Amino acid sequence: xxxxxxxxxxxxxxxxxxxxxxxxxxxxxxxxxxxxxxxxxxxxxxxxxxxxxxxxxxxxxxxxxxxxxxxxxxxxxxxxxxxxxxxxxxxxxxxxxxxxxxxxxxxxxxxxxxxxxxxxxxxxxxxxxxxxxxxxxxxxxxxxxxxxxxxxxxxxxxxxxxxxxxxxxxxxxxxxxxxxxxxxxxxxxxxxxxxxxxxxxxxxxxxxxxxxxxxxxxxxxxxxxxxxxxxxxxxxxxxxxxxxxxxxxxxxxxxxxxxxxxxxxxxxxxxxxxxxxxxxxxxxxxxxxxxxxxxxxxxxxxxxxxxxxxxxxxxxxxxxxxxxxxxxxxxxxxxxxxxx
Amino acid sequence: xxxxxxxxxxxxxxxxxxxxxxxxxxxxxxxxxxxxxxxxxxxxxxxxxxxxxxxxxxxxxxxxxxxxxxxxxxxxxxxxxxxxxxxxxxxxxxxxxxxxxxxxxxxxxxxxxxxxxxxxxxxxxxxxxxxxxxxxxxxxxxxxxxxxxxxxxxxxxxxxxxxxxxxxxxxxxxxxxxxxxxxxxxxxxxxxxxxxxxxxxxxxxxxxxxxxxxxxxxxxxxxxxxxxxxxxxxxxxxxxxxxxxxxxxxxxxxxxxxxxxxxxxxxxxxxxxxxxxxxxxxxxxxxxxxxxxxxxxxxxxxxxxxxxxx
Numbered sequence: 162x163x164x165x166x167x168x169x170x171x172x173x174x175x176x177x178x179x180x181x182x183x184x185x186x187x188x189x190x191x192x193x194x195x196x197x198x199x200x201x202x203x204x205x206x207x208x209x210x211x212x213x214x215x216x217x218x219x220x221x222x223x224x225x226x227x228x229x230x231x232x233x234x235x236x237x238x239x240x241x242x243x244x245x246x247x248x249x250x251x252x253x254x255x256x257x258x259x260x261x262x263x264x265x266x267x268x269x270x271x272x273x274x275x276x277x278x279x280x281x282x283x284x285x286x287x288x289x290x291x292x293x294x295x296x297x298x299x300x301x302x303x304x305x306x307x308x309x310x311x312x313x314x315x316x317x318x319x320x321x322x323x324x325x326x327x328x329x330x331x332x333x334x335x336x337x338x339x340x341x342x343x344x345x346x347x348x349x350x351x352x353x354x355x356x357x358x359x360x361x362x363x364x365x366x367x368x369x370x371x372x373x374x375x376x377x378x379x380x381x382x383x384x385x386x387x388x389x390x391x392x393x394x395x396x397x398x399x400x401x402x403x404x405x406x407x408x409x410x411x412x413x414x415x416x417x418x419x420x421x422x423x424x425x426x427x428x429x430x431x432x433x434x435x436x437x438x439x440x441x442x443x444x445x446x447x448x449x450x451x452x453x454x455x456x457x458x459x460x461x462x463x464x465x466x467x468x469x470x471x472x473x474x475x476x477x478x479x480x481x482x483x484x485x486x487x488x489x490x491x492x493x494x495x496x497x498x499x500x501x
Numbered sequence: 502x503x504x505x506x507x508x509x510x511x512x513x514x515x516x517x518x519x520x521x522x523x524x525x526x527x528x529x530x531x532x533x534x535x536x537x538x539x540x541x542x543x544x545x546x547x548x549x550x551x552x553x554x555x556x557x558x559x560x561x562x563x564x565x566x567x568x569x570x571x572x573x574x575x576x577x578x579x580x581x582x583x584x585x586x587x588x589x590x591x592x593x594x595x596x597x598x599x600x601x602x603x604x605x606x607x608x609x610x611x612x613x614x615x616x617x618x619x620x621x622x623x624x625x626x627x628x629x630x631x632x633x634x635x636x637x638x639x640x641x642x643x644x645x646x647x648x649x650x651x652x653x654x655x656x657x658x659x660x661x662x663x664x665x666x667x668x669x670x671x672x673x674x675x676x677x678x679x680x681x682x683x684x685x686x687x688x689x690x691x692x693x694x695x696x697x698x699x700x701x702x703x704x705x706x707x708x709x710x711x712x713x714x715x716x717x718x719x720x721x722x723x724x725x726x727x728x729x730x731x732x733x734x735x736x737x738x739x740x741x742x743x744x745x746x747x748x749x750x751x752x753x754x755x756x757x758x759x760x761x762x763x764x765x766x767x768x769x770x771x772x773x774x775x776x777x778x779x780x781x782x783x784x785x786x787x788x789x790x791x792x793x794x795x796x797x798x799x800x801x802x803x804x805x806x807x808x809x810x811x
Contacts, residue, residue, distance in 0.1 A: 186651030440656035
């Protein structure tokens with residue numbers, strides 16, 4: 162039998178190699194964003210009133226005068242050197258200004274995912290445990306509504322009820338704008354802990370509540386449904402009958418024995434939800450004025466800041482691909498029977 | 502990707518020759534046709550019936566919109582702006598005095614049309630590409646599958662935003678964007694189905710008889726792939742409507758004054774406290790329509806593929 166470490170290594174290498182054409186294809190698409198604009202991109206970016214000189218300058222600046230394949234070559238070389246281009250709006254290098262946005266989105270999606278997993282998995286387990294009771298029906302009804310609800314509508318309803326009517330939680334931003342934090346990592350929860358400023362941690366966590374719930378609801382609903390059906394499946398298996406025969410209590414059976422196996426398909430779903438989260442982040446961030454990468458791209462669209470649109474989309478897609486890769490690897494580690 | 506592998510796995514189980522043999526059991530044939538059976542199972546599924554009724558309701562609302570309301574959807578009445586629901590204005594009025602119910606009813610047309618055309622487009626292109634990739638295999642499969650991989654490497658709404666950023670915001674472009682992001686979903690589904698069908702004995706028999714590829718695809722492959730396509734199309738109809746609403750909300754979809762639910766929510770955003778009804782009506786409509794398609798889709802899946810039943 163082959164060494165387990167070797168198998169894992171070979172698998173990871175193969176997956177990385179398979180990633181190359183996908184990454185190239187992604188850059189081709191983001192490259193095309195500028196070049197598929199009907200008409201002259203420089204003209205579109207600068208607007209109708211731009212002078213011929215300004216257009217010529219921008220074309221020169223963006224290298225638009227070269228043939229396509231040369232431009233693509235330059236684009237790729239720049240990317241490989243970590244050069245994501247220059248924002249037309251802020252005039253600064255995108256690679257140097259993008260990190261706080263990524264951190265903001267990351268913080269939001271992590272909290273959204275924690276919410277989704279904690280509530281989703283537990284609701285699914287209890288639903289399976291109490292199958293066909295009022296709790297089961299209610300939880301599954303909520304899950305069904307959850308997957309059908311537009312993220313942005315839920316976000317607006319939250320703002321209306323919890324921020325404006327009840328005044329419990331803040332409706333906008335990551336922190337009190339009058340009293341900004343001295344950012345170190347740009348993960349504000351972490352930063353406030355580093356500063357040992359726990360009052361601030363509370364404020365920052367309060368800002369996270371509404372956007373996290375809005376963003377996490379769809380994954381939560383999907384995870385709950387998946388956990389329930391997976392749990393019901395596992396509970397029928399022979400080894401659970403054995404555990405039962407041994408005289409273990411229901412709680413122990415579920416959380417100690419059944420959960421581990423029931424989580425395998427759930428983990429896949431959790432991985433697949435990464436895309437939903439990153440996509441949903443654009444909408445959630447717009448509504449909650451959350452300074453994340455989704456909002457960064459969205460604002461760039463209204464300013465026709467094409468380098469930011471290109472690089473922002475590329476960065477999000479890159480993160481998404483990496484998350485999928487990590488999930489696949491974890492999946493293989495948890496269930497070695499899986500063959501690719 | 503994991504999902505694909507899992508799909509192929511179940512596809513192979515379905516394609517188990519022993520099981521296929523059972524399908525042609527004389528007793529089964531004596532019973533009723535598969536489509537009638539599906540329909541019967543579907544009408545027995547309470548949730549699917551509720552879903553169907555919701556969709557019919559919104560289709561009727563869209564069709565009968567001009568008859569149901571005395572107002573035009575772009576008609577402004579600044580004196581009566583932000584009016585709460587009343588006998589005169591069933592769902593109230595918005596920030597420039599337009600009747601919310603009227604816009605909702607006409608909005609149903611837009612949303613259902615976008616859903617229909619985007620899903621049709623994705624279905625036609627996705628199925629064709631999936632069949633070509635699965636049936637011919639080799640380098641064609643390589644190329645098409647990599648294109649699917651690349652399209653799926655973007656979070657779908659992000660890809661839609663990118664496409665609209667290229668083409669410019671309009672209803673048609675939003676529709677094209679939504680169709681494109683759904684192509685790989687159909688493509689992969691059909692491809693894995695075709696790959697398992699390709700090895701079936703009756704396909705080999707057809708080939709041995711000298712049947713042309715085109716005929717085999719049309720007469721054998723396509724009819725045997727319809728069940729999963731129909732289920733996916735129903736579920737995608739809901740997602741497409743959600744995606745269209747998201748684009749509309751971001752101002753990248755339908756342009757004013759055409760009423761669209763997502764865009765109505767964007768307008769309502771600034772008046773949440775003053776006029777929550779402008780927020781509730783379009784949101785509930787989107788949710789109900791999507792819920793309707795999800796219920797029908799789940800019901801269809803249970804009826805067409807008992808293996809996937811929870």
